[in-house]
Amino acid sequence: MAGCGVRALRWGHEAAPLAAVAARISANDADPERLIWLESNLASLRSAGVALTLSTRSAEGLLAEAFLAGQTFDFIDLDAFGSPGALLQPALKTLAFGGILFLASTDGRSPTGHDRPGAVRHLGASARVHPASWELALRQQLGLIAREAWMLGFGLEPLCSFSEGRTFRIAVRLRKRPCPGEEAQLGMLARCSTCGAQQHQTLLKMRQWSSCNCLESEAHLAIHGPLWLGPLQDSDFLADLAGFSISLAPKTHHLLRRLQEDAADLPMVWSTAELAQRLRLAGPPPLAALVKALRCRGHRAAVSGVMASQVRTDAGLPELLQVCRDLDEEGFK
Ligand SMILES: C[S@@+](CC[C@H](N)C(=O)[O-])C[C@H]1O[C@@H](n2cnc3c(N)ncnc32)[C@H](O)[C@@H]1O
Ligand SMILES: [Zn+2]
Structure with missing residues (x-):
């Protein structure tokens, strides 16, 4: 999903020089017409000594081939259009343990409750309209990544999650197995659409929802999930990012500072x-x-x-x- 190649270009020039080993980058886009642009836009990476492979496969095919060849990637950047759910298992299967998956979704309608059948299809979850819609969209997406990772026996650690309302971006580190109690991070969140009261429960201990302050006849709970209840950010990771001597746009600095100041470890x-x-x-x-x-x-x-x-x-x-x-x-x- 490399498109014009700008992300691969930045990873190659800005991140690869910081890596302990010589970087190899594989930039792929299913559209064959992108190849000419990838060739010219990424030419400077070759001159900088990055081993570059360009291809025009489907991401599914590329990842499946890597899996069959026993190849793993330390970092996978999926800058998808729409919902990236179908690519999660292939990506997680080829990600090295300790490696990072950087996932984008431009499907804002499903996880924000504006397309409820879409949320069932793409996320296997109930999504409802909520004032903190971006937060819940990120938690819905993380909930799906967690379920897909756990099904493969792996664990995950969210590193950072953010959005500007159109694209929802999440970076997670893959672990060989879940941490003890990691399953308690998946649960449901309920909001009374009459009084606005919120509550949440883990799937492990699901029981009846508590009453809010409305009369029984007026209370109306909208239930979201399953979604990720745990932290959205890792403050050590964000501090490391902020400490690297790479030039960042003022907006990016501002975003990093905002995320650093909010561990986002409460879902309400x-x-x-x-x-x-x-x-x-x-x-x-x-x-x-x-x-x-x-x-x-x-x-x-x-x-x-x-x-x-x-x-x-x-x-x-x-x-x-x-x-x-x-x-x-x-x-x-
Ligand atoms: C959001 S754009 C990526 C934009 C890119 N980051 C850039 O800066 O130009 C999504 C890209 O994914 C590609 N794409 C869509 N489905 C794909 C698939 N299944 N496998 C590989 N590439 C795919 C499209 O051709 C498109 O270029
Ligand atoms: Zn209420």
């Missing part, structure tokens, strides 16, 4: 605009003050690195609303 995220609307406040509470106030009350809280103006916390909705109300009365100090 709230839009501050929604909280303000529920309280009929003039505007949303400032994120930094909200996070500070929640932490002062003994909660875990962080500014979401995934979507703007959202807070991640283990506080329940009634307390979250109370903190917002208090901040408003104090003049949002």
Whole structure:
């Protein structure tokens, strides 16, 4: 899925020189008309000493052939159009243990609940509309990667996950086997579409959902999953990335900083605009003050690195609303 080759070019010039061993890069796109562009755009990699193989196979064919030949890759970048689910097993089977899969999906409609039959087909999951839609789309995608990896006996470690609303990108490290308790990271999340209360459960301990603050006749739970409940980022990995002396665009620096400040290890995220609307406040509470106030009350809280103006916390909705109300009365100090 190399397209014009720009990603292979960057991996070759920016990442390969940092590798301990001489890099070999295989750039492939199923469209044969791309070959001429790959040849010319990646010519400088050859001059830089990178062993380059170009091909115009289907990714499935390329990966299957590598698997049969016993070849593994340390890094696979699948920059797919649409849903990449069908390529997960072939990619995971040819990824070295400790290797990294960097996966893109441009299918935003299925995991954000705008195409529910699509979510069942592409993710084997229930996806519903939610204010933290990008967060849940990434968690749906990670849930699928986890299930595919576990089926092969492997484990996974999410390294970073992000989106700008159109493309959902995830980097995961493959482990030879799951960590003890890794299965507890897969579960379901429920949100009452009347009052907005959220809760989650692991698949291992699924039981009845708790009541929210609505009257029984008014409560309406929209259930998402199975999805990944665990961390979306690995802060050590992000710190390493930020420490490399490669030139990054200011937007990329900003993204790395946002992700570093949010381990994203709690699945419940709230839009501050929604909280303000529920309280009929003039505007949303400032994120930094909200996070500070929640932490002062003994909660875990962080500014979401995934979507703007959202807070991640283990506080329940009634307390979250109370903190917002208090901040408003104090003049949002
Ligand atoms: C999102 S584009 C990649 C863009 C590329 N990163 C770039 O910067 O030009 C997806 C690419 O995947 C290719 N493609 C689609 N299905 C494929 C498949 N099954 N195997 C290999 N390549 C495929 C398309 O030809 C297209 O170039
Ligand atoms: Zn409710």
